[in-house]
Amino acid sequence: MDRQIICFGIPAFEVAVVRLHDPSLSTRPVAIAPLNTSRACLREVSSEAEQAGLAIGMSVEQARRVCPSLHVLSPNPSRVRTAEETLLQVVSRYAPVWEPVQPGSFVMDLTGTGRLFGPAYDIAAKVQHEVLAQYRLDGVAGVGSNKLVAQTAATLIQPSELYDVRPGSEPMFMAPLSVRTLPGLQRPCMRQVLSRLDDLNLDRLGDVAESPVDALEVALGDYAGQLSRWAQGIDSLPVLPPTSQPHLEEMVLLDPDEIDDHVLTGRLLDTLQRLCRTLRTQRRVCGSLSLTIRYNDQLEVTKRERLTSETCWESDPSPVVRSLFQKCMRRRIRLCAMTLSMAGLTGFAEQGVLFDARPVEEQRRQERAKKLAIALDQLYARFGEQAIRYGRSD
Numbered sequence: 001m002d003r004q005i006i007c008f009g010i011p012a013f014e015v016a017v018v019r020l021h022d023p024s025l026s027t028r029p030v031a032i033a034p035l036n037t038s039r040a041c042l043r044e045v046s047s048e049a050e051q052a053g054l055a056i057g058m059s060v061e062q063a064r065r066v067c068p069s070l071h072v073l074s075p076n077p078s079r080v081r082t083a084e085e086t087l088l089q090v091v092s093r094y095a096p097v098w099e100p101v102q103p104g105s106f107v108m109d110l111t112g113t114g115r116l117f118g119p120a121y122d123i124a125a126k127v128q129h130e131v132l133a134q135y136r137l138d139g140v141a142g143v144g145s146n147k148l149v150a151q152t153a154a155t156l157i158q159p160s161e162l163y164d165v166r167p168g169s170e171p172m173f174m175a176p177l178s179v180r181t182l183p184g185l186q187r188p189c190m191r192q193v194l195s196r197l198d199d200l201n202l203d204r205l206g207d208v209a210e211s212p213v214d215a216l217e218v219a220l221g222d223y224a225g226q227l228s229r230w231a232q233g234i235d236s237l238p239v240l241p242p243t244s245q246p247h248l249e250e251m252v253l254l255d256p257d258e259i260d261d262h263v264l265t266g267r268l269l270d271t272l273q274r275l276c277r278t279l280r281t282q283r284r285v286c287g288s289l290s291l292t293i294r295y296n297d298q299l300e301v302t303k304r305e306r307l308t309s310e311t312c313w314e315s316d317p318s319p320v321v322r323s324l325f326q327k328c329m330r331r332r333i334r335l336c337a338m339t340l341s342m343a344g345l346t347g348f349a350e351q352g353v354l355f356d357a358r359p360v361e362e363q364r365r366q367e368r369a370k371k372l373a374i375a376l377d378q379l380y381a382r383f384g385e386q387a388i389r390y391g392r393s394d
Contacts, residue, residue, distance in 0.1 A: 002167045004120035005239065006108045007142045007150035008091065008127050011159060013104025015046045016137055017083045018073055028071050033060050034255040034336055035074045041298065043075065075253050080104075087137070090130045094123050099147075099239045104137075105154075107147050109239035121164040128160065145170065148235035151183050170233025175206030182230055193223050205231040243282045248275050249341035257296045257334035264335060265325055271340045272314050272321050277377055279312040279342070286310065287344025289317055291324040294337040303327045312348060315369035 010016050014032045019025050029049035034040040042063055045054045052067040063070055080103050087106070091098050094117055095108035110120050117123050124141035131137050142153030144165040152174070153163035165173045179185060179197050182205070196219050202208050208216070208231035216224035229235070240246075250271050258264055268291070279286060290304040303324045307317055321340070379388060 002111075003145050004110045004114070005144055005147055005150040006095075006110060006120055006124045006127070007101070007105070007144075007147070007154040008108065008124065008131075008139055009101070009105030009154055010087070010131075010137050010139045012044050012046055013083070013102075014044050014075065014080055016104070017079055018076075020083075020136060021079075025071060029054070029067050029069060030071050030073065031060075031063060032075055033063075033072050034253060034257070035072065040257075040296070040336060042072075074255050077253065083135075083137075086135055087131060090127055090134070094127060097239050097241055099241060099245075101151065107150065107239050121162060124162050124164075128162065132160070144233075146233070146235040147237055147239060148183070148230060149173065149233050152177065152181055155181065155183075165233075171209060174231060174233045175204065175209065177205050178203060179205055179208060179231075181205070184226075184230060190223075193220055193227070196220060243284070246345060247341055247343045248278060248286070248345065249339055250275055252338045252340070254334075254336055254338070257336050259332065259334045261325075261329070264329075264338065265322060268321050268325060268338060268340060269314075269318060271338075272317065273373075273376075275340065275342055276312055276314040276317075276373070277380065279345070279348075280373075280377065283348040284345045285312045285348050286317075286342035287346070288342070289320050289324060290341045290343065291321070291328055292339040292341070293325075293328045293335050294339075295331060295333045296336045297333060299331075301328045301330070306344075310344070310346060313366075313370055313373055315366065315373070 015030050018030065018032075027048065028046075029052050030046040031042045031049050031054060032044040033042045040060050042054065042056055042058050042060065045056060049063075049067060049070060052070070054063050054067055054070065058066075060072055063072070084100075084103060087104065088098075091106050091108060094113075095106075095110060096113065097109040099107045101107055110117065110123055113123075114120075121143050124143050128139050128141055131139055138159035140154050140157050140159055141162045142150045142155075142157070142165070143163065144150040144153055145167045149165050149170050153165050156177075157163050179202065180194065184190070185194055197203075197208070200219060202211065208227060211228070213224055213228050216228060220227060252267050252271055254264075254267075286307065287310045288304060288306045290302060292300055292302040294300045305320050305324055307320060309316070311317060376388065
């Protein structure tokens with residue numbers, strides 16, 4: 001049975017959400033970037049801003065010089081999260097398995113649902129129509145036999161368009177595309193691969209697909225086989241629902257840039273609490289943590305550490321988060337973003353201890369922390385993320 005994968009997304013999702021709340025921006029060049037600092041970089045740009053010569057990663061100061069009429073807005077993660085949840089109400093009606101790709105973009109596996117909903121391209125069109133009719137968000141949809149082809153197809157079209165790549169035509173579809181079209185080559189670890197492809201004048205995926213794998217290995221090493229398969233439109237990765245994702249992460253955007261250790265540590269601990277709450281909802285535990293901080297001069301530092309025991313309770317990894325922060329902060333320069341990630345995720349199976357060697361006071365403290373976490377989970381579920389605000393007393 002051929003797999004039927006759909007990639008549905010809203011281009012420039014944060015910009016589209018902002019325009020829902022302020023229709024006067026619907027025809028203006030708009031960009032999303034942290035305000036209050038001229039060295040901040042653009043995170044997202046509208047199509048009008050792209051036509052004016054702006055691009056993601058350009059500094060706000062340079063962008064204003066290129067496009068004086070640019071309207072720069074600060075990120076609003078809570079609003080984006082709410083908009084994503086509304087999109088999921090449509091996506092989950094048709095897709096038994098879906099995977100978030102980025103804010104406002106999802107990959108759906110409809111394999112085996114043809115008799116229930118019809119062909120995949122019909123479902124893609126229905127999702128586009130319902131999202132536009134109910135939420136006034138104009139999306140794109142790519143249909144293919146795997147995640148790679150569907151995601152690539154979705155990047156080649158404009159809102160309201162649909163690209164259906166029929167099974168068997170994947171090599172022909174991929175051949176004329178630039179190697180930079182591949183989603184997997186946009187990761188920082190692939191910069192050297194892109195540089196070597198430029199040196200070899202392998203600009204098109206068709207050129208890569210026609211090159212012998214053993215010749216590619218000489219230049220690209222272990223990446224050669226994977227890149228050759230991608231160039232032919234071959235991708236065996238399954239669509240993983242959130243509860244099966246191999247890691248969890250959350251980015252904290254600092255607007256304005258921040259350098260106060262107490263404030264930064266507090267934001268990280270809030271993030272840790274949200275990630276642990278997600279773990280408890282999914283009934284999983286994590287085995288390691290990593291922290292990436294980004295200074296406002298765009299230098300990034302990443303540190304990782306394994307946990308002594310797998311856990312889903314924020315009281316256990318809190319000291320590790322503080323330790324990671326201290327290891328990362330080696331420069332007295334303001335931060336613009338922090339990303340906390342959890343890896344080594346496994347199913348939750350709590351085993352009681354027959355002979356607990358911990359002191360009685362520590363046992364009681366752990367039990368109180370767990371009861372508090374459960375109580376807070378219930379409050380957040382009932383009243384939302386803003387139900388409780390934390391403060392610090394000196």
